[in-house]
Amino acid sequence: MENRIDLRDGFLKQNMVLMSGMLIAPVIACATTLMKSLAVCFVFSFVSFAAILVCRFIPRTIVYTIRVTLYTVAAAVFYIPAALFADMIFGEAVIKAAGVYLPVIITNSLILSKTETRFYHEPQLRMVSDVIGFIVGFDLACAVTGLVREYFASGKIGGAEVPILFEVPALETTFGGFLFIGILAGVFRGLYNYRKSRAAAAAGSSDEESLAEYAEDMGEFLVGKHSGQKEKIRIYKAAVRRAMNENDLLEMEFLNNRDVLAAFEAIVSEGQELVSGESGTVTESSTEQITDGQQEQQEKEPEQQSAEGPDTDDGTSDGGRGETAAQETEDGNGSVS
Amino acid sequence: MEVFLNIVSTALAAIFVQNLVLERALGANVLLYASRRREHIIGFSAAITYTTVMASPTIWVLDTLLGSSSIYRYVMPLLYVLVVAVIYIVTLVVIWRFFPHFFKSLKKYVHLSVFNCSVVGALFLCSQQGSDIFAYLGYGLGNGLGFLLAAYLLYAAAGRLNSSLVPAAFRGYPIMLVYVGILSLALYAFAGYSTSAV
Numbered sequence: 001m002e003n004r005i006d007l008r009d010g011f012l013k014q015n016m017v018l019m020s021g022m023l024i025a026p027v028i029a030c031a032t033t034l035m036k037s038l039a040v041c042f043v044f045s046f047v048s049f050a051a052i053l054v055c056r057f058i059p060r061t062i063v064y065t066i067r068v069t070l071y072t073v074a075a076a077v078f079y080i081p082a083a084l085f086a087d088m089i090f091g092e093a094v095i096k097a098a099g100v101y102l103p104v105i106i107t108n109s110l111i112l113s114k115t116e117t118r119f120y121h122e123p124q125l126r127m128v129s130d131v132i133g134f135i136v137g138f139d140l141a142c143a144v145t146g147l148v149r150e151y152f153a154s155g156k157i158g159g160a161e162v163p164i165l166f167e168v169p170a171l172e173t174t175f176g177g178f179l180f181i182g183i184l185a186g187v188f189r190g191l192y193n194y195r196k197s198r199a200a201a202a203a204g205s206s207d208e209e210s211l212a213e214y215a216e217d218m219g220e221f222l223v224g225k226h227s228g229q230k231e232k233i234r235i236y237k238a239a240v241r242r243a244m245n246e247n248d249l250l251e252m253e254f255l256n257n258r259d260v261l262a263a264f265e266a267i268v269s270e271g272q273e274l275v276s277g278e279s280g281t282v283t284e285s286s287t288e289q290i291t292d293g294q295q296e297q298q299e300k301e302p303e304q305q306s307a308e309g310p311d312t313d314d315g316t317s318d319g320g321r322g323e324t325a326a327q328e329t330e331d332g333n334g335s336v337s
Numbered sequence: 338m339e340v341f342l343n344i345v346s347t348a349l350a351a352i353f354v355q356n357l358v359l360e361r362a363l364g365a366n367v368l369l370y371a372s373r374r375r376e377h378i379i380g381f382s383a384a385i386t387y388t389t390v391m392a393s394p395t396i397w398v399l400d401t402l403l404g405s406s407s408i409y410r411y412v413m414p415l416l417y418v419l420v421v422a423v424i425y426i427v428t429l430v431v432i433w434r435f436f437p438h439f440f441k442s443l444k445k446y447v448h449l450s451v452f453n454c455s456v457v458g459a460l461f462l463c464s465q466q467g468s469d470i471f472a473y474l475g476y477g478l479g480n481g482l483g484f485l486l487a488a489y490l491l492y493a494a495a496g497r498l499n500s501s502l503v504p505a506a507f508r509g510y511p512i513m514l515v516y517v518g519i520l521s522l523a524l525y526a527f528a529g530y531s532t533s534a535v
Contacts, residue, residue, distance in 0.1 A: 021366045021510045025454050029362040065429055068448045069422040076415035083411050100461035103414040104363065104454035112452055174362050175525065178518025182511045190506030 010134030017141035017181065018188040022109040027142050028177035030101035034158045037146025039090045041139040043102050046082040048110050051075040052131050055115045056124070068112060075106035110134055141184075149180060344475040347467075351479025354528045355466070357459055358487040359521040364455025368484070369513055372491035377446070382488060384450035386481025388424055389459045393477040395420045396460055397470045417460050425451045455484060490520055 016022040023044070031037035051074045058070055083102065087095050095102065114134065119127045151157055153172040155164040170176040355361065358368050364385070371381040399416055403409045429447065433440045450456075459480035467473040491513065497503075498512050507515075 019510075021369055021514075023454070024365050024514075025362045025458065028365060065426065065444075065448070068452055069426065072418050072452050073415070073422065076418045079414050080411045100361075100363070100458050100465065103417075103461060104458045106414050106418065107452050107454050107457050109366070112448075173525070174360055175518045175521035177362065178365075178514050178521055182507075182514030182516075182518060185514065186504070186507035186511035189511065190504075193506060 008133060010130060010132075011137040011140075012192065014134070014137075015141060015188070016110065016134060016138040017145075018185045019192075020109075021185075022113075023105065023138065024181060025104060026098075026101040027145055028181055029174050030098050031142050031146040031149065032153065032172040032177070033150040033156075034143070034146045035090060035094050036098050037142045039086050039094050039098050040101065040105070040146075041142050042089065043079070043082045043086050044105050044108065044142075045135045045139060046085065047075050047078045047105055048108060048135055049131060050078040051106075051111045052115050052119055053128075054078075055111060056119055056127065060120070064116075067116070071112050071115060072107060075108075075111050079103065079106050110138075145177075145181065145184070149176070340471050343469075343471045344478065347472050347475025348479035348482065351462075351466075351476050352483040352486060353524065355462070356483040356487060356521075356524055357455055357462070357480045358484055359517065359524045360528060361458065361462065362521075363458030363462075364453060364484060365514075365517065367449070367453045367455050368488055368491060368517070369510065370449070371484075372488045372495055372513075375492065378485065378488040378492055380443075380446065381450045382481055382485035384447060385456055385459065385484050386478060387428075388421060388451050388456050389463070389477035389480050390474060391424050391428075392417070392420050392456075392460055393463055393467075393473040394470055396464060397467065397473045400464050413461075413464070414457070417457060421451060421456060421460070455480075487517070487520070491517060 010016070012019075014020050017024055017027050026040045026044075027037075030040055051071065054074050055071045058067055060067070062070070079102075083095065086102070110131075119131065122130055147157060149171045151162065151164065152168045153176075154169070155162060155167055168176070171180060351357070357363050358365055367381065371377045396417060399413075399420075403416075425447075429440070429444070432443060459477065462480065463473045463476040467476050494516055495513075498516055499508060503512050
């Protein structure tokens with residue numbers, strides 16, 4: 001799985017704000033002006049980069065309960081110089097206006113979760129570039145949010161008046177932030193999916209193949225974790241090829257092993273409904289006994305089933321791929337902040 | 338009686354007027370995770386409430402003793418995290434020792450519910466808004482219950498938000514944010530609405 005980690009993941013595919021929904025509180029509530037959003041970006045970048053570098057070397061022999069505490073403490077220690085520098089760069093007024101949203105950066109998922117589930121597994125140099133990818137992805141999303149919200153809410157950019165046709169004052173409120181980030185995330189996902197499907201079409205591969213490849217990875221991982229369930233996993237993999245979509249994969253980022261299995265079971269049920277809707281031969285109770293022949297037969301009808309699937313005709317592909325398996329640890333931990 | 342009313346009124350304000358998630362966006366992504374299952378809603382809300390209430394007296398002491406120091410706002414996150422960490426570890430050890438079965442089910446997500454910005458953010462809000470120890474306790478309690486309210490409202494709509502009626506690109510995370518935004522807008526009815534441009 002390690003070889004499949006894509007260094008562009010953090011920037012695009014798993015963008016913390018627009019795709020994965022990690023550390024969105026400062027972006028929603030605090031990134032209402034360009035200066036405040038730049039302050040958030042600075043503190044986030046400083047704290048996350050330094051803390052991850054240090055946390056990477058905390059031995060995994062320490063129990064997770066203590067490890068996760070050490071991660072947070074490390075981040076809180078690095079927050080001290082970050083806040084001092086931010087005061088000097090942006091001025092005390094901006095930092096005070098940012099309020100509680102700068103300190104809460106110390107509990108961000110990049111430190112608490114990705115260190116554990118992703119960065120630990122990478123060689124050091126690769127890890128550094130991977131971390132930078134995630135940080136740049138967050139910073140760009142946060143800065144653009146601050147810029148757009150300030151412009152449309154007050155007709156200013158960086159505090160300077162600029163011409164504007166109409167104002168949307170509500171953009172500077174929390175609900176405006178929720179709505180803005182939600183719409184931005186949807187548009188970003190739509191564009192990303194469209195671009196991926198175009199690239200896949202140009203390369204001669206289909207979304208189905210991408211999903212099948214992902215399912216293969218997931219299957220291998222799950223088989224490794226649940227060796228007694230090989231047959232079940234094989235059926236899951238077949239079902240995933242038809243029913244899985246990118247957003248589901250991204251959602252899985254937060255799940256633990258048991259939840260992943262539960263999610264796969266839900267997908268299997270969905271696949272079964274599709275199959276039974278077409279042929280009336282496969283029932284829920286019999287699915288776990290599907291033979292190779294039946295499975296191949298089901299796989300020969302992907303287009304038919306995709307057309308009835310929830311969203312396989314929209315160009316969704318493999319977002320979040322290669323990460324979910326790595327997300328799981330012996331504790332089944334993920335993290336949210 | 339006055340103390341009790343003080344705690345209750347502060348808690349109500351924290352639930353409806355200054356809701357941790359809907360008005361402050363703190364813990365928004367925890368909310369997205371917790372709202373998937375009813376057990377998670379209860380578990381997360383209980384953990385957040387427990388941690389903030391337990392930590393409130395200690396951070397009140399810290400704020401009272403060190404609040405006037407010029408460097409306090411830089412070291413405050415570290416102190417708060419240490420307080421939360423001690424509560425987290427002690428509680429887990431006690432549960433592990435006396436309720437091993439409960440510990441097994443708890444350990445999968447307890448760290449998620451303790452080390453996140455809803456807990457740390459709630460403590461900072463206590464510090465900002467609270468005037469005495471009872472206000473701190475009230476805010477701690479109200480923030481946890483406010484999270485419960487927000488999570489339940491999202492849970493109630495989760496099925497529709499993830500249905501095929503929603504465009505695929507918006508399904509899941511984006512549409513949930515839009516929905517929480519609308520809930521947040523509704524909650525502004527309690528707090529009032531003003532912007533610098535108005």
